[in-house]
Amino acid sequence: MYDAIVIGGGHNGLACAAYLAKAGRKVLVLERRHVLGGAAVTEELYPGFKYSTCSYVVSLLRPQIIRELNLAKHGLTILPLECSFTPHLEGPGLVRWPESAKTRDEIARYSKRDADVYPEFGRAMLNLARWVKPIIDMPAPDPTSFMPQHLSAMAKLAQRFRSLSPEALSQMTKMMTLSAVDFLDEWFESPILKAPMAVSGIIGTFLGVRSPGTAYVLLHHYMGEIDGAFRAWGLSKGGTGEISLAIARAAEQLGADIRVNAPVAKILMKNGSAQGVVLENGDELKAKIVISGCDPALTFNGFVGRDHLDSEFLSHLDRYRLRGSSGKVNLALDALPEFTCRPGRGLHMKGDIAIAPSIDYLERAYDDAKYGEFSKRPYMNVVIPSLTDPSVAPPGKHVMSIFVQYAPYHLKGGADQWPQQRDAFGDTVIKTLAEYCPDLESKILHRHVLTPWDLEKEYGLTEGNIFHGELSLEQLFFFRPAPGWARYRTPIDRLWMCGSGAHPGGGVMAAPGRLAALRILKEGAV
Amino acid sequence: MTRVAVIGGGHNALVAAAYLAKSGFDVDLLDKADTPGGLARSRPIAEGHESLGTLSDTARFRGWVEDELELSKVGLQRVAKTHRLTLHKPEAPPIYVHGNTADGSSAESHKRSYQAFIEFLTRISPTLRTVIDQTPLDPLGPVMPLLGPLLKVRRLGAKDMTEVMRISSMCIADWLRDSLEDERLGAGLCLDGLDGTWAGPWSPWTALNYLLKWTTQGTPIVGGAPALAKALIERAEQLGARLHLQRTVTKIVVENNVVRGVEFENGQMHQADIVLSALDPKMTFLNLVSRGATPPSLIRRVDNIRMRGTTAILDVALSGRPVDHVGTSIERLRNAHSFDQIEQAFDCSKYGRASAHPIIDILVMDASGGAICPDGHSIASVTVRYARMLSNDGLSEQDRAEFKSCIYSAIESACPGFRKMVIADRLQTPDDLHRDYGLSGGHLDQGEMAPDQLLFMRPTIELSKYKTPISGLYLCSNGSHPGGGLTGVAGALAAKNIIKNP
């Protein structure tokens, strides 16, 4: 009999298993698909081309995890991805380079003032990021509890908060509550600079760049750490799946068992307590505790069953917002396309490429989604990983990853319209991108389109939400996934959570998996 | 005696003047208009017909201000019950919201969810009110004063406290969809959460604004805003404050970081030991105080205060009493019936246009309710969302006419026969509000109601206690805590701060 069964071989489930195994516990991971990684996965969907099918860039992968699990030894290499290119239909577009002097010249083309302010903005953000970061590495306290551990954690938070200067507190409040556009308006004047900066605020949310609360995510750009140094984004060598596989190798070496093609049907319940799991093939597996790495909706509505939950928890569950808003198009390319506004196939294509020509463009894309349609002219974040990591495509050929927003799960005619809309969605994406690089279409060897519907059906992400639930304030920290249940425990005895639906939330950071394991060990659950 | 010059003649200025005069200060109130009252004052629409005030909602004027100033001595009275709110939807029976009941929406479960919603709000109100009705605490200041309110909040109990924390950052649409089973009811009520914001119902943090408004409301004043203005003027004068009209202050005179008085258009100087500005913070710091007298960091923060007005007011004199589409007479009516409908109207604001399908909120009063109009006639004050924002090139006559005709078709579809009763009207767009009342951005609340512009951040972190870095200069407009509406709180709290340390 196992000490713990982890449902789902996503990177968080694997990280949780690795930490438990490291502490000498006997752990089994059960993954439904034939590959490990969940949304952090590499798949060779076309011979010779390795797609990072879902997640395509990393920034927040916790450095302690790389260290503690020795991931470098298990094959993990993160390659920095440093420039950011915003092509335009007219004019030369904008590239933000790693070298500040070059970035300065680029921005100065549009506004000299902004060029001067840009480095100052970066420093201010770094300061704020330093302040926020510890929060993602601590379990969330319960503000309503009078227990000493919670009180002291709250007091520590309050103390931290009070150590800010008035200037910083003012910035912080704005950062946490403003829209990305309003926040940037306080610093910059050029919409050409503001648009690509604002988009980081909307990734994975059902909000627009003008919606309050989106400024906060801008910080993420400055919270990224690669090898302990602050850096924006990176690619995992061999595709994002290598992160999950490195964690899996570490876990296995520490003694964990991992099975693929092992879909869980139910959590085995007895007297309101989890006893193990039932697989879809009917096999029953028992364990002292069960840990779910799947999202809260799938976990409770799917595996546990509503009968076992009280009405208060159910009402929290029903209010938990998942509504996915993004899709993905992956391409295998015969050769590199060329962007009209910056001829040549130079360094500017090596970073991320944002189709974000103006604030209004982004806002209009959101308006379509609000009323139940995919954006007619979507925001896109394009990365060509093969330029940085040639191992993911045959020599001379390329992989292109296109993250697309908005693709609302709930279409006007219902979510089940997606299968019929998939091709139209893919066409819209290619057509819009081809406006910037007209030779794109002629270079496509293979196209793979993921709608939120596909993310749900294939990757087990309810309503296609890439983060297991919106990262909005009312669903973060001590509210994630439900008030009173933010510390990886659930209302079901012996059932724990360790996926992105737990604090601190989604993205390839492995923090929920690690924190859950540490919590489980600390509470002596196994 | 300490001489105080109050700039502006709106309700906050009057409240402050009355408090100060009562405490023995020598108070001069300087208003550029020819009648005092600011946004609360009535303006003639037609012969014998006076408007209900630019801000017409009096239900949030605080009872404690009324009591402390003994406004009953000058005849101020509250109506017994809140106005009945009619929620209109084309081709559907209206919903009538009256205090704590909502009738007309059929299902029993709808009524139950509304009851539970009201019960929750009623439970949390006293706690929220104590936080709202005091000078904002400085979270970076001494710990002791912070503990009281903190304990109060915790005394709400785990469930309600968590709920308040959780709700605050939400979109009003999400919250009301969760709480009320009937979306029509939610859409109709949610307008309160949008007051003073630059947001639609799908914008986060609008739920907080709704909480702030709901928890501080009482019953309206008989005769509405004009009656309130009248009472405040009378009371302030009774207590010894002097009102000066048609006095446009062009400068706040500061020497060595100490305020000396104010200067008028004609260059004349009015000396004072204390200057209390009831103008919005942008007007005060960017136009009246000379640049050199304020630190640049403060100027930058004041400049960044968001004041994008998108609300217009239409005053109408009517030859009868309007009715809804089933023939019931109207006290207050809204045509909002779905969140998307409101959101779509707001979308126009984002692109700098006026909504072609505006959301209207009509308040109707006749002579029996205290309005100034002949018997049998009535006055309507229509709050219109979303108007075009203030722009440099101004609003063309054609745009104005088009917007007005859109407003009238929205009204007509909710109140058949309305147009035929119109004797005269006046539309005040953000452009007009900016020109007539000196409101920056044409914003009625002198600063958007957003979480970074509330409490210790309103209007900016260093100005939140009504004091300024300039010795003797104080602020008391709605641009200060607690923000929009005819509440009297900013005026009262500013005055109390002056009285405490003159």
Ligand SMILES: Cc1cc2nc3c(=O)[nH]c(=O)nc-3n(C[C@H](O)[C@H](O)[C@H](O)COP(=O)(O)OP(=O)(O)OC[C@H]3O[C@@H](n4cnc5c(N)ncnc54)[C@H](O)[C@@H]3O)c2cc1C
């Ligand atoms: C299109 C897309 C793009 C993204 N881009 C980025 C990015 O660039 N950067 C970034 O940081 N983040 C990105 N993300 C988010 C990030 O990938 C996820 O938040 C993260 O990978 C989630 O990890 P997890 O381990 O918590 O959950 P998951 O990866 O969802 O793991 C859950 C696992 O459970 C398995 N499972 C489901 N049902 C069962 C069952 N019945 N039995 C057994 N197993 C089951 C699933 O197959 C899956 O493997 C993206 C996500 C998507 C979808």
